[in-house]
Amino acid sequence: MARFTHPRLEDVPLDLALHALADPNRLEMVARLAAAERLRCSDAAPCEAIPKSTLSNHLKLLRAAGLIETTQAGREMINTLRRSEFDRRFPGLLDAVLANRPA
Amino acid sequence: MARFTHPRLEDVPLDLALHALADPNRLEMVARLAAAERLRCSDAAPCEAIPKSTLSNHLKLLRAAGLIETTQAGREMINTLRRSEFDRRFPGLLDAVLANRPA
DNA sequence: TTCAACAGTTCAATATTCCCGAACTATTAA
DNA sequence: TTAATAGTTCGGGAATATTGAACTGTTGAA
Numbered sequence: 001m002a003r004f005t006h007p008r009l010e011d012v013p014l015d016l017a018l019h020a021l022a023d024p025n026r027l028e029m030v031a032r033l034a035a036a037e038r039l040r041c042s043d044a045a046p047c048e049a050i051p052k053s054t055l056s057n058h059l060k061l062l063r064a065a066g067l068i069e070t071t072q073a074g075r076e077m078i079n080t081l082r083r084s085e086f087d088r089r090f091p092g093l094l095d096a097v098l099a100n101r102p103a
Numbered sequence: 104m105a106r107f108t109h110p111r112l113e114d115v116p117l118d119l120a121l122h123a124l125a126d127p128n129r130l131e132m133v134a135r136l137a138a139a140e141r142l143r144c145s146d147a148a149p150c151e152a153i154p155k156s157t158l159s160n161h162l163k164l165l166r167a168a169g170l171i172e173t174t175q176a177g178r179e180m181i182n183t184l185r186r187s188e189f190d191r192r193f194p195g196l197l198d199a200v201l202a203n204r205p206a
Numbered sequence: 207t208t209c210a211a212c213a214g215t216t217c218a219a220t221a222t223t224c225c226c227g228a229a230c231t232a233t234t235a236a
Numbered sequence: 237t238t239a240a241t242a243g244t245t246c247g248g249g250a251a252t253a254t255t256g257a258a259c260t261g262t263t264g265a266a
Contacts, residue, residue, distance in 0.1 A: 014203050015127050022121035041243065051226050056244055075233040075242050096199040100117050144214060154255050159215055178213050178262040 004063060004070045009082070009089035012066040017090060020065035021097050025050065026058050030067060030094075031101055033081040040076045107166060107173045112185070112192035115169040120193060123168035124200050128153065129161050133170060133197075134204055136184040143179045 021027055028046035033039055045055050059079065062068045066086055068079050086094055124130055131149035136142055148158050162182065165171045169189055171182050189197055 013127075014200070014205060015125055015130070018121055018125035018200070022118055022125045024116075024118050027118070052243065053226055053228090053245080054224090057225075060244090072232095077243065090199075090203045092195065092199040093203055096193075096195040097117070097121070100193045100196055102117060155214065156216080156255050156257090157253085160254075163215090175261095180214065 003072075006063060006069055006082075007066050009066045009085045012064075012089065014090065017065045017067070017086075017093070020061050020067055021094075023058070026062060027097070027101060029058060029062065030081065031098060033068060033079060034083070034094075034098060037080060039079050041070075041079065044079050106175075109166060109172055109185075110169050112169045112188045115167075115192065117193065120168045120170070120189075120196070123164050123170055124197075126161070129165060130200070130204060132161060132165065133184065134201060136171060136182060137186070137197075137201060140183060142182050144182065147182050 021030065025046040029044045032044055032046075036043075041055060041059060044059070059068065059070065063070060066082060066089065069082050070077050070079050072078075083094070124133065128149040132147045135147055135149075139146075144158060144162060147162070162171065162173065166173060169185060169192065172185050173180050173182050175181075186197070
């Protein structure tokens with residue numbers, strides 16, 4: 001099964017990071033990861049209704065934006081927020097976005 | 104000639120605001136407006152090469168995101184950043200984004 | 207007054223990106 | 237083995253973005 005590639009944060013452009021956050025579903029996923037530390041893909045999903053392939057795509061985009069790390073554990077994929085690295089790369093950005101997230 | 108519609112900031116969703124900022128050209132335009140107060144469309148352009156119709160579209164999107172206000176002055180359109188309103192709606196967001204903008 | 211130039215918008219066609227069903231891969235439990 | 241689970245990848249239709257060409261309004265000059 002695919003092994004994921006995680007970019008170095010210094011290689012992530014701001015546009016890409018903002019683009020990743022500029023989607024309600026992905027932002028909800030990031031918020032869940034910010035609250036939960038470790039989440040399987042299906043548990044990171046923003047809602048029940050979202051198709052698996054769409055979810056997988058969102059997670060891929062979040063990885064490319066340096067926001068999450070995914071590791072395999074048995075047949076599950078465990079996702080975590082790369083919070084400290086992301087904060088070092090874009091100080092204050094994630095805080096500001098999460099703080100302004102709709103309820 | 105068209106008269107522009109400017110949304111109330113409370114009607115602007117976070118996604119839309121982030122999407123507007125998640126583009127290098129638009130972000131550059133916002134940065135210029137943040138530095139200059141009042142700018143004609145062509146002076147707000149991120150570079151020489153960008154076509155007029157594309158520029159016009161970017162400005163429309165920035166208007167829809169509540170980031171700028173456009174008023175007519177003779178045959179020119181004058182754009183200004185709706186800084187204080189935007190900051191009230193999304194505290195800290197624009198600062199964080201601008202601060203992390205590439206040089 | 208026309209008329210040409212200017213500043214920008216709108217339209218429509220093309221190009222790009224996104225979404226999601228279907229097929230696939232890998233791992234585990236029976 | 238086999239069936240179930242957890243997710244990825246592929247491909248095609250839907251939605252967005254880009255941009256050249258035509259258009260609208262405004263101004264200054266003949």
